[in-house]
Amino acid sequence: MATVEKMPMLAEGYDKLTVELRRLKEERPLIVDAIEEARAHGDLSENAEYHAAKERQGQIEAQIADIEDKLSRAQIIDPTTLSGEKVVFGATVTLLDEDDKPVRYQIVGQTEADASAGRISYNSPLGRALIGRRVEDEVEVTVPSGDRYYLVSKIEFI
Secondary structure, three states, X not given: OOOOOOEEEOHHHHHHHHHHHHHHHHHHHHHHHHHHHHHOOXXXXXXXXXXXXXXXXXXXXXXXXXXXXXHHOEEEOOHHHOOOOEOOOOOEEEEEOOOOOEEEEEXXXXXXXXXXHOEEEOOOHHHHHXXXXXXXXXXXXXXXXXEEEEEEEEEEOO
C-alpha cells in the first residue's frame, strides 16, 4: 500500500493556499459563463474566445486539484514550538558567507519558498545542506553559480 507523503508547511503557507483555492473556485462559474457566451457565437472550430476560455478552465481545474492535494497532505509546523541545537524545518538560520557577511534564511515548505524574502525550501540545495547542522558547522553548497561556503552562526525558532 502506498503511503501518502506529508508536506510540511507553516500555518502562513497553509492559509495562503486556502485563500488561493477559494479564489480559484470563485473563478469557476465566470469561466463557465465565458464558455457559454463564446459558444453562442457559433462555429467553435474558429472561435478563439471559446478555445481560450476552455484552456483557462483546464488550467483552473488543474490548479484546484494541485492545491487540494497539497492541503490534504499538509503537515502544519509552528516554529515557535520547536527548540534544539540542530537546523530543522521552520528554523531561522543566520549564516556567515565567505566574506563573513551575515545572511539569514528560514527553512520553509516548497510552496512558501521565496529566497528574496529570506525563505528557502527544505528541498533546495542550501536547505538540504542546512538540515541537521549545528552552530559553528561549516556548510558547502553547490549551486548553479558554483560552490558556496557558509558557517552556521545562529539557529532560532521564531
